[in-house]
Amino acid sequence: MDISLIETLRWEPDTGFVRLERHLARLAQSAEALGLPSAEKARDALFAALPPSALPLRIRLELFPDGRIDVQTAAFTPLAADAVWRVKLATTRLSSTDPLLRHKTSRRALYAAARAEFPAADADEVILLNERGELCEGTITSLFLDDGTGPLKTPPLGSGLLAGVLREELLETGRAIEAVLRPEDLAGGTILAGNSLRGLIRCVPA
Known part of the structure; x- marks a missing residue:
């Protein structure tokens, strides 16, 4: 199946990844359902990709059909509370x-x-x-x-x-x-x- 799985997470300097366990669980469940390998490597890939930062980050993880994992990070600006x-x-x-x-x-x-x-x-x-x-x-x-x-x-x-x-x-x-x-x-x-x-x-x- 020529399809990849994606998880988009937020990282906060004080608390780390937001809802990390839920994201990893969904990735693992979807990978099993669609037959994609290497979902168990996602946690290490996320932490390995973290740059030194004192600001919130948007982190996008993609798991490909061959088991390759790509992680991209970018600065993240939260919406105003009254948005x-x-x-x-x-x-x-x-x-x-x-x-x-x-x-x-x-x-x-x-x-x-x-x-x-x-x-x-x-x-x-x-x-x-x-x-x-x-x-x-x-x-x-x-x-x-x-x-x-x-x-x-x-x-x-x-x-x-x-x-x-x-x-x-x-x-x-x-x-x-x-x-x-x-x-x-x-x-x-x-x-x-x-x-x-x-x-x-x-x-x-x-």
Whole structure:
């Protein structure tokens, strides 16, 4: 299979890698499911690639089909706590029956197509739906809705989406539950998008 696995992590000078164990666990699970070797070498590769830095870093690890691991680091500037993203809905559709959507892979054509539907100046994130009209996820984020009734609601994996690391944490700690969501549901609460790199971000329809 000509496909690689990707993990994007944040490194903080005081605390180190954010959600490291969750990222490594997802990588290992995906590598086993897709038959990619050498996932067990990812931890050492991450630490070996760390440059001397007193600033937050964005670190991208890619595991290739031949077992090669590439790690790239870059300075990272967190979003302001009061940041608000503008979001739009894509016409590009995901398939709820595609098992690869649950893994973070190099297969990005659908997400790139969705992002390309709108100029960057018009939307900070673009949300994709599946063939049934159910909300799935953003191009780089998991989707959440705070409708005021309790935990955040996030689409189930069965709708066709990535098993996000932040999403997993929120589900396991009870801060979120799975629920099928449709576009009309977004009008009934606060929209949030999030990933392990940036955390949760408040969103408004653009």
